[in-house]
Amino acid sequence: MNFHHIGIFVKKISTAKKILQNQIKIKSHSKIFKDKKLKVKIMFIIDNNKIRYELVEPFGKGNPVDKYLKNKINLLNHIAYKVNNFDDTCDYFRNLGYGFLIQPQKAVAFNYSRVVFMLSPLGFIVELIEQNNN
Amino acid sequence: MSSKNDMIKNIFCKFFKTKNIKNFDKLKMGQVKGWDSLGNLNFLLKLEEKFKIRFSIEQMSELKSIQGIKKVLIKK
Numbered sequence: 065m066n067f068h069h070i071g072i073f074v075k076k077i078s079t080a081k082k083i084l085q086n087q088i089k090i091k092s093h094s095k096i097f098k099d100k101k102l103k104v105k106i107m108f109i110i111d112n113n114k115i116r117y118e119l120v121e122p123f124g125k126g127n128p129v130d131k132y133l134k135n136k137i138n139l140l141n142h143i144a145y146k147v148n149n150f151d152d153t154c155d156y157f158r159n160l161g162y163g164f165l166i167q168p169q170k171a172v173a174f175n176y177s178r179v180v181f182m183l184s185p186l187g188f189i190v191e192l193i194e195q196n197n198n
Numbered sequence: 199m200s201s202k203n204d205m206i207k208n209i210f211c212k213f214f215k216t217k218n219i220k221n222f223d224k225l226k227m228g229q230v231k232g233w234d235s236l237g238n239l240n241f242l243l244k245l246e247e248k249f250k251i252r253f254s255i256e257q258m259s260e261l262k263s264i265q266g267i268k269k270v271l272i273k274k
Contacts, residue, residue, distance in 0.1 A: 131234060154255055161246070163239040164258040180255075183239055 065145040065153070068193055069108065069116040073129045073141045077107045077121045084109065084117070097173040103127035106173045118144065118173075142181065144191035150178055153192055161185050168194075206268060209248055213241050227262040238262060245271065 074080035077096055084090065089112040097106045105121040120141065122129040132138050147153040150168070158164065163183040170176040171193075178194040211217055214230050214237070227238050242253055242261060251274045253261065261267050 128235070158252065158255055161243070163243045164255045165235060165239055167256060167259045183236070183243075 065147050065192075066195075068144040068146045068191075069118045070140070071118040071120055071142040071144060071189075071191065073132050073139045074119050074121055075133055077105060077119045080119050080121075081107065081109065084119075088112070088115075088117075094173075098123060099172040100124070101169060102171060104129060108173070138189070142189035142191045144179075144193055146193045146195045148195045150192065150194040154180060154182075157182055157190075157192075162190070165189070202272060203268065205248070206245070206264070206271065209244060210241070210264070213244055223264055223268070225264045242267070249274070 072080070081090070081093065088109075090109050091112050091114075092110050094106075094108040099106065100123070103122070103124045104127060105123045107119045109117045109119065111117070120129055122133070132141065154164070154168065162185065165181040165183060168178040168180040171179045174193050175196060177196045180192050182190045182192065184190050207219075207222055210222075211219065214232050216230055219225065219230075227233050227235070233241070238261075239258065242258055245267070246252060249271060251271070253270065257270055261270060
């Protein structure tokens with residue numbers, strides 16, 4: 065498993081980026097990806113320590129972000145890792161008691177590689193991203 | 199069978215801090231305070247702990263009603 069990013073839920077990506085600029089030195093950022101299936105807009109930001117942040121904005125009704133924004137909880141939302149053996153890794157964590165928030169789904173921001181969100185027994189959310197070796 | 203049913207109801211009431219539920223078997227996610235997607239997942243994990251079972255990844259994301267949960271639990 066290789067660390068990929070820290071996911072942060074935000075109301076508006078552009079505003080969040082401006083605020084983050086006061087806190088970290090932004091070296092580069094991606095375009096904004098719109099994922100209709102996952103109902104989120106996403107931008108990746110890389111800072112001068114090469115740490116990647118994922119800003120996640122709600123996109124449409126029934127999105128997974130609004131309820132967290134409303135309750136102001138879990139806004140520093142998840143830690144994401146890229147994994148080679150995606151299905152085996154999912155089974156491994158399921159057997160360890162990690163809960164799965166969704167079934168694996170293809171994500172626009174990862175060139176349609178599969179992603180899944182799990183709840184660690186420590187109570188925080190972990191995202192697995194399928195490593196695309198092509 | 200009925201003891202398993204009672205156990206599910208007791209765990210549910212304790213977990214979501216609720217009592218006097220009418221039509222328990224017809225309840226679905228969203229109809230009780232706190233029973234959102236994260237609450238549902240934590241409830242399923244509690245059931246796993248109490249019944250010493252494991253839901254599949256597919257079941258975890260699909261089980262969102264008492265009827266569905268009971269159907270799976272009674273089979274296990």
